[in-house]
Amino acid sequence: MNRIQTYIINLEKSVVRKEYMNDLLRAYSFLDIHYVKGVEGKKLSESEISERFDKDRCLKRYGRALSLGEIGCTFSHRECYEKLLSTSSDYALILEDDIHLMRDLSELQSLSFDNILDNSKPTILFLSGDYWYLNHERQQSVVSVFSAVGSYAYFINRAAAKCILSIKRPYYTADDWMVYKTLGVRLKAVRPYLIDANVDMDLLGSDVLQDQWGINRKLMSCKNVLESYTTALMKRVLSGIGHFESKIRVINNKVVS
Template sequence: MMESLAPIHVISLPRSGRRDAIAALLSDRGVEFHIEDAVDGRLLTHSELTAVYDDAAARRRYGRSLTSAEVACFMSHRSVWRKVVDTGRAAVILEDDAILEPVFFERVLHADESELSAVADIVLLGRSKLRRAASSWTYFNEPLRWRASVGGLRVGVPFKQWTSGSVGYWISAHAARRALAYSDGPLGTLLDDWPWHRDEGGARVAELRPYAVWEDFERLSSSIEQERKARIKPRSSLHIAALWPLRLLRTTVRWSLVALQRLSSGSDVVRARHE
């Protein structure tokens, strides 16, 4: 088996019935991986949940309580961060409904750890609830306001970060150690609340473009999503339609800023050559 530069940890509920498929895929590609048993929110007792969960903090941030599955999800990822710290190596963390692009095996796993660590602590490799067919539109609406090239991979920070899922991400050992520290104590946030990781933990959260990992959400149901939908009122189609003009204006402003930044960078390069 070829050892990848970045070990892979696949978080999977034993009852999900998904781990065999992704294990077969990774085995066929000859990469190192570890299946990690996820914490099952259904099996957490009331006392266990109370001991690890801060409902007041969750309500302050989201206006609602977290589901037991959401709390268990954060617990599962924290348990893997401990293993990343123990190895002292950067790692890729996947969820068991991940679909992997060829570039994941060809470039992501072999990206230089020190080069990636120089620009980011966490690199999101995909986004939840996004269809491949809609990705071009997403890249257009959410351009990167800052970007860098690492081993042929384009990594950067979009204008807005939000709870965009955790289907796949790269994390350095240093970032995993820090994440364990700033998330210590009762949990009151979602695992994929990347702005919280950035603002409260000081984590440099970046994204890979184009994405190398997709969530198989149309074929595989999510227990987390089912519980979450029961607590969140969906937006009406009228509300969504009313937001389109604002979104178009926002996209225009963002690309204007990106263009100005690139022009400025180009001018700096030309000036440096002349000097």
């Protein structure tokens, strides 16, 4: 297979994280690794955020303001999409810099990316867990996804990157996959999943600091409140029939149940 264009989001100050990722991925020579300078939200001015981010639409969607870290994370992922479109590559692997490998990434070499990430259809393929899936694709290791949590390990093709960047002023978190679905982006995932977020590592900690998560329906628009209830119901149904790929937590470099 050809080398896979791989973008790792890394803040300029996070030298230890970069070294960690270099060591983690050193064995996988089929990954063509490029570090993308992450956007540090707390360094963005208020005028820059207002110009580049739609706060009013964000409030209607989540019922709360996003933290500076969340906004920076969204901008960082968009930087990766722009970088992909500046190349001739058909797709790219996007990684955040605090991942943990659950399985050997050499398994990627058995996947038919030309079919899975066919640019005639905007597509995202998750390598992470915590997703609700609808059915298996012809290739048994790939499933069709309804919704997912997390943005730390996924493939994106050029068509999907163009769709997402068509929103000039984002108003969403980097992992609000339901927004992307409204643009026509289809979601898929490798099952069982390959990569987890390595949370609470003594070595790394978190670069996305915040005191709020989720949504506040009291301040959301009626449309988004209805969508949130519908999505929650669908997730419950899929979980009930065993169509939820739950991730295993990795804390301080140890797998915990």
